Amino acid sequence: MAQLLCEVSEGLRPAEATVKVHRLDGRAEFLPVDRGMVTKAGRKNYLAVGLIYLDEAQEAALIELPEEADSGANRLWVRRDHVRLLHESLNS
Numbered sequence: 001m002a003q004l005l006c007e008v009s010e011g012l013r014p015a016e017a018t019v020k021v022h023r024l025d026g027r028a029e030f031l032p033v034d035r036g037m038v039t040k041a042g043r044k045n046y047l048a049v050g051l052i053y054l055d056e057a058q059e060a061a062l063i064e065l066p067e068e069a070d071s072g073a074n075r076l077w078v079r080r081d082h083v084r085l086l087h088e089s090l091n092s
Helices: none
Strands: 002-010 016-022 028-034 038-041 044-055 060-064 075-079 083-085
Touching: 002 038, 002 060, 016 044, 016 075, 044 083
Parallel strands: none
Antiparallel strands: 002 016, 002 044, 002 083, 016 028, 038 044, 044 060, 060 075
8 A cells, every 4th residue: 555645735625635636747636535534744745556566767647546647548658756555565
């Protein structure tokens, strides 16, 4: 399990949030999620995501989103420094 840095805005209903995440190439993806999927750490927000692969050489991570993004994407390559690992089991 991992968490991805995100920006949070209001959702369509009180229990929902719209999150914005950035792909490795800098493009933004938007997706609606249950507010329980978002964690606040200091001034930053993180979305719970699945970690598929870490590419330390490219400083990138392949993650799986909890919901389909507005573009239809389910998996994204993101910057490694935008990912917080909750369990160090992958690529250890």
